[in-house]
Amino acid sequence: MTVRIANAAGFWGDYPDATERLLASGAEFDYLQLEYLAEVTMGVLDRLRDRDPEKGYATDFIEYVVANNLAELVDRDVRVVTNAGGLNPASCAARVREHADEQGVDATVATVTGDDLTGRLEALHADHGLEPFDGETPYAAVASDVVTAAAYLGAFPVAAALDTGVDVVITGRVVDPALALGPLIHEYGWDRSNHDRLAAGTVAGHLIECGTQVTGGNSTRRWEAIDYRDVGYPIVAVDSDGEMRLTKPDNTGGEVSRATVAQQLVYEIGDPRAYLTPDVAADFTAPKITEVNDDTVAIAGCAGDAPPDSYKVSVHFENGYRIAGNMLYSRPDALAKAKHAASVIRSRIDDRGLTVRDTRAEFVGHDAAHGPAAPDRDDHNEVLLRFAARGPDRDDLRRLATEFAPLSLAGPPSVTGLTDSGRPRPRPIIDVWPTLVPKSAVEPAVTGDA
Amino acid sequence: MRDDDSDASPERAVRVEEIAYGRSGDKANTFNVGIIAESEAAYRRLDRQLTAARVADLFDGFVDGTVTRYRLPNLSGFNFVATEALDGGGQRSLRYDSQGKTYAAAVLRLELPPMSVDTADE
Incomplete structure (x- = not known):
């Protein structure tokens, strides 16, 4: 058989x-x-x-x-x-x-x-003291923003x-x-x-x-x-x-x-x-x-x-917003132009006093997949600047979204791509905080037609 | 499994992809890269030369935690596990490749020096 x-x-x-x-x-x-x-x-x-x-x-x-x-x-x-x-x-x-x-x-x-342990998470923490399974963020830092928790x-x-x-x-x-x-x-x-x-x-x-x-x-x-x-x-x-x-x-x-x-x-x-x-x-x-x-x-x-003797539990919690916008630059010096544009966006964040926790500029065609593990070169026909940011304030990320298009007139030359998508929109980050819960605290259930 | 070592000739430099293949993926803020050798000779060479330190060096700036290497002798393979390595993981990460899907390809591009040079001081 x-x-x-x-x-x-x-x-x-x-x-x-x-x-x-x-x-x-x-x-x-x-x-x-x-x-x-x-x-x-x-x-x-x-x-x-x-x-x-x-x-x-x-x-x-x-x-x-x-x-x-x-x-x-x-x-x-x-x-x-x-x-x-x-x-x-x-x-x-x-x-x-x-x-x-x-x-x-x-x-x-x-x-x-x-x-589904969402409604029981506080009690589970009181009884067992939930610890982070990956990283060092304590439960207290995510507790008020929890949206779901599943074993x-x-x-x-x-x-x-x-x-x-x-x-x-x-x-x-x-x-x-x-x-x-x-x-x-x-x-x-x-x-x-x-x-x-x-x-x-x-x-x-x-x-x-x-x-x-x-x-x-x-x-x-x-x-x-x-x-x-x-x-x-x-x-x-x-x-x-x-x-x-x-x-x-x-x-x-x-x-x-x-x-x-x-x-x-x-x-x-x-x-x-x-x-x-x-x-x-x-x-x-x-x-x-x-x-x-x-x-x-x-x-x-x-x-x-x-x-x-424990279940892994994924606790999902709201952790601010993120946004990503793109601009395409062509040769000559496509990478240098894209890097320059990213630096302009960063300075505008400072000038406008936008609350942005982290930013990241990646150069698609150059290093977006592998970051520091990508080889050095500068002969690209074109490079797509992908500028991403995250922060707690949705409105400030909306303001940041207005910083991409103007570069098509005010920034480095040989730029295109604005017709592909409009202003990027901030998206909520539903982050994950993995933890462990004793098996004795969880009761799987079967509900059926038979 | 081939047992000839022509593709792992110790006296010449090789890229990992010439003697192995692999796959990468994520778990929260951790990524892993599995690398599988094409032959027993290649497995022995990778064991010597594709160390956790070499992979950690490749991703220097991407990994805030540690890189650990595990052996899978049954596959003539290795599993590299990098912690605190995805800028927060799938949802929070600002990276395009927020799940490390392409990272195995970067490891496969690594060049291993000739064994004679590599092992001269051992």
Whole structure:
């Protein structure tokens, strides 16, 4: 027996027709998982929920995946597991039920919640003394500006939701690999002490959670040889002993190789000997990756240890505003002109007495990607000045926004680009303050139709 | 995995990208760069020459915290973790690449000197 799990979304913004393409590919799979919640996405969801209390979930899941594919998914007995619920799993589940009714599909839904700690944060701090997980900012400095706080739940509540027999499981914040490990716990009955198996499911989930990034996308190895049209989304088949094979549908673009899988294994990790989730401390130095045949890779030997006794919690808080404006300068001396323009903007900030906490001038085409790691050169045909600033005062950043366009008449020559966009607008910064909360203080919950 | 060392010839300078590939990403204000060697010979050379100090030096001015290197012998690879390194991270950062997505490419462009020179004083 094996359990086949496909991924059709690596973030909110991924191809909306990925599910259609997977279903039409002829590939067989038992579970479809869709991952929508990057750290930066939580701030977006909060703003959406502010405007409409029925929102706060990843609407792409409803508008594309559910609207266009629910009937076929249910018909083919493919069960769906997604964190599209975001800050509002109940509302997301209600939309699924509405679509099921409209389409005449008999689909059942369960939600996994308990991750939302926003209303309990003060009490948790009083009881446990919340400490920063990254950096040194104390809780007191962010407390009054908190907008949301969510614990990264593990895979067991996802498995419990599947145990109720529903077709669709919608979670709030869970660790990304839980979207694959949950189905495996459900299917194989792996228990909490079976650390090597839980590590295998965590590796499987980590490898497919970013979708096409494991099937050729973003691979820095021989990228010129990769066909980026219709890159196939990944399917991982995991056996009860934790061995797995990762592949993609036939006749799709992309590549599955030792190289593409290895790059995804090291993506966004810390100490590889202990990739921590609420379920396991997975040892990423254990898995052996071997190429089986074209576009199929086997992963074996996964191992893990007991998990930590706390949940990671992302506390999102308002931290002022930021703004960025652009001006394009051409040769000769494009970089020198752009640098001069940036210095004019800085002096105008001083002259007008604008409250701006930090500024940053980057020169697109020269150093915007790599900063100090970019090579020195001065022969650019053109350079885009990107001038960014942040500060506590929205009105002062609006005033700063008026400082770009006048440079097209009053600044260094050979400048253009004003027709591309108007005055930039300040955007609120929804910052993140990661912390840890004891597991005993969090109660995951499953609410479902069954 | 190739085991010939033609691409890692110790007597000549190489760019990391000639003997390895990699990927980078973020977690809050931390970024990581995973680098995977093309061969065992390349892995040994990178182990000697692509140190945490070398990567910290490359990003001098971008990293306020520390750079730590971890080995992944199963991949013939390394993971470099840089803390306090993204100007506040995804939402707050003023950098265009606020998530460090392109940083692996900068590491891959690093030039490693000939091993004979590099190890002369060891």
